[in-house]
Amino acid sequence: MTALKLTDLGGLYRDGTPCGITSICSAHPIVLRAALRHGRATESTVLIEATCNQVNHLGGYTGMTPAHFADLVFSLAQQEGCTRKQIILGGDHLGPNPWRDLPVNEAMDQACDMISAYVAAGFGKLHLDASMGCAGEPAAxxxxxxxxxxxxxxxxxxxxxxxxxxxxxxxxxxxxxxxPGGADHALDEIAPTNAASARKTLQIHYEVLKKAGLSQMLNRIIGLVVQPGVEFGNHNVMTYDASKAGALVQVLNNLDDLVFEAHSTDYQGQGPLSELVRDGFAILKVGPELTFVLREALYALDLIASDLLPDYGDRPLYHEMETVMQSDPENWARHYHGSRAQQRQMRHYSLSDRIRYYWSTPQAQAAVNRLLGALRGQIVPMPLMWQHMPHAAHAADKALEPENILIERVQDSLSTYHAACHSTNATLHNEN
Structure with missing residues (x-):
């Protein structure tokens, strides 16, 4: 398979052979390794994106600058045998969001320094997002x-x-x-972006960019972020309903080589994802789903080790993560509501997966390393594997490589996206 370029997507859609590219929005090394291993195996494009809060010129919540993030990706790519020409680095929501509590001039100065750092580090896809108000301004x-x-x-x-x-x-x-990260409440309906609003956004941006002397960049605007009507909350998922997005999809008819970029496509499944690609949502962003399935696999291994190894303890990884999150509630407290029992459940199992902010803490890393070290080379009997990880039955009754189990679990989700991004051609040809 030839790796797609971002600039291919608009033409493919208008030729009636739409394809998509998955945008992996995560800084977790295991997720990145899985994405790169999947890219090597499929010889496909690996689009990896960092957000303004996660990675910026001051370090972000990961402690990484854009240059550090790029070094991490390319180091892992070399280890996984994924070629550099397959990899595209992107910056998401690049704007003043991390500094929105500052006066606008100060916030925009920081945002400009950040985007400069992204470009200098070789990020080739930039999402410009200055829609949030700063100190003393409206929220939107x-x-x-x-x-x-x-x-x-x-x-x-x-x-x-x-x-x-x-x-x-x-x-x-x-x-x-x-x-970002999903909604905080149960969802019952998500309306797609109004078609007139999408056209207005494009028109105003083009006019302002031309007046600012940036005509040379207009043909490098490849996509428009819109809401196709997909979302996930702590407890449920709103899947794509093509019948409600018809007017929005028609906007693409007069937009040359532009496509739509769809955010929060996590947990949609192959059918809805394929329909999104078919309808011109050619860039599919996913993040929390990937760390959710990673957490799922880590907790399953924690249970296996608890049942298999007398000296390991009773779910020590789970209990350590609970301690870490309770000691630093900043990243979950305003998102998880209800009784103490409900909050505890969401800390570990919410679809928004805000536990992902805590895997880089020293305590979490030590607990994960202890788990992987305890299981590495162990023989897990088939019935025990069936009990906790039935999808990994192939790894039973032989020396276990737990890191590969984790990577495979993330790759399962990436394979669903890959199939959706490349399945619509056949679907359309069959329909015709």
Whole structure:
């Protein structure tokens, strides 16, 4: 299979042979390794994105700058035998969000420094998102203000690329996206972006960018972020309903080579994902699902070790994660509500997977390393494997490689996305 380019997507859609690219939004090394191993096996594009809160010029919550993140990805790629030409690095929600409690000038200065660092580190896909208000402003801004701030960011990105002699980046615009990490409440309906609103967003951005002297970048705007009507909360998932998105999909008819970028496509499954690609949502972003299935596999191994090894203890990884999250509730407390029992359940099993913020803590890393060390080389009987990890039955009754079990579990989700991104051609041809 030939690795797709981002610039291929619009033409393929308009030729009636739509394809998609999965955008992996995670900084977890095991998720990254799984993505790169999957890319090597399928010879497909590996699009890996970092967000402004996660990775920025000041370190973000991962402690990584864009250059550090790029080094991590390419180091893992070398280990996994995935070629650099297959890899695209992207920056998501690049704008003032991490500094929105500051006055707008200060926040935008930080955002411009951040996007410059992303470009300098070789990130070739940039989502411009200046839609959030800063100190003293409304929480959400109008299209005109958002577009002017996006132009400020784009100007800095273009200047950085030119000064450094780098290939100029591709851009995603549009800001009607679900809450990062999913919604906090049970969902019953999600309305797709209004078609007129999508056209207005595009028109205003193009006009403002031209007036800002950025006409040269307009043909490098490859996608528009819209809400297709998909979302997940702590407890449930709203899957794609093509019948409700018809007017929005028609917007693509007059947009040359643009496609839609869909956020929060986690947990959709192959059918809805395939329909999204068919309808022009060619960039499918996924993050929490990948760390959710990773946590699922880690907890299953924790149970296996508890049942198999007399000296391991009773689910020590689970209990350590509970202690870590209770000692630092900042990343979950405002999202999980209800009784103490309900909050405890969500800390570990919510679809929003806010436990992902804690895997990089020293305590969590030590607990994971102890688990993997305890199981490495152990013989897990088939009935015990069936009890806790039936999908990994192939690993029973022989020396266990627990890291591979984790990677395979993430790859299962990535395989669903890959199939959806490349299945619509056959579907359309069969329909015709």
């Amino acid at each position: 801004l109008d299209d005109e203000t958002t577009a002017h701030r996006a132009a400020q960011l784009a100007l800095r990105a273009e200047e950085t690329a030119q000064t450094a002699g780098l290939v100029p980046p591709l851009y995603i615009i549009g800001t009607e996206v679900p809450p």
